[in-house]
Amino acid sequence: MRNGLYLLGLLFAPCVLLASGGGDYDIIERTINFVIFVALVYYFAANAIKDVFKARRDGIANSLAKIQEKLQDSKKAKQKALNQVEEAKKTAKDIVEAAHKESAIIVQKIEESTKNELENLVRQYNEHIAFEQKKAEKLVVDEILSEFLNKDSIALSKDVLIQSLLKKAA
Template identity: 45%
Template sequence: MIRYFLLFASPAVLFAAGSGSGEYDIVPRAINFAIFAAILYYLLAEPIKSAYFQRINGIAESLDSIQQKLKESKARKEEALSRVEEAKVSAKSLIQTTKKEVEILKQKFQKELAQELENLDKTHNEQVEIERRRMTRVAVSEVMDEIFQGDAATLDRDKFVHIVLRKVA
């Protein structure tokens, strides 16, 4: 504060010593300046202080809001990271579940395939047996037709076996 007083008082001192008439009116001028500075201080001190404190408060509020936003962004980041970790765990769980399901389906299809092959084999064997019976009936029918069409009295046992073997083979 004294610096400002000296800054404003120095031009007054220089002008006071200007004419050389021997009359120095420095004291009244200094008193006038002091009164002027006091009035100026009285009128401007409060608005300057309030502007200064408003600026400080504005900066503090801005800093608080920035810190709040920073905390919120950190919280969102932590939340996002936790969701990412949960997603990774969930993905691993899904992969394991999928592998188990694939294995179960593979075993199921293998069982179904084995059952289907067994059914096909059984059906094939039944068809072979049915065809064999049919062929036997046809052969027996042809042999019987030959026997009844031919000479029945002269047919001996060896000849009958030979005819049957020939038709069956």
């Protein structure tokens, strides 16, 4: 409203300035015609101008509402992403725990299998030593038998030979 008064004051300022000059100027009529013209334009175009500004205001409000919606959507998407990150962290933690448990189980199984393998190797070694002892005993017995049997001068009975062999083997 204040701006309108300033506008009218500016419109009538030339009238006041030129009114004192006694010349033949039609400034007053022209100013009145201009004011009437502006009033008619305002009367007929005011609704159209108001509609334009209202449409502009509504457009701005709509774009602001869309921006608010996008902002809310992005906040929801951010929250969803944060939730997914938390779930992924929990899943990763569970996977790491499971891997540690599995590695402990695998280590235990490897230790057990190594222990069993060592026991088998010791048992095989002992069996091999026993086998080699029997083999050595057999060779000694064969040597002694061939030594006694090859000598013509000594004639022994089977009982004596068996007794001597048993003494040698023991």
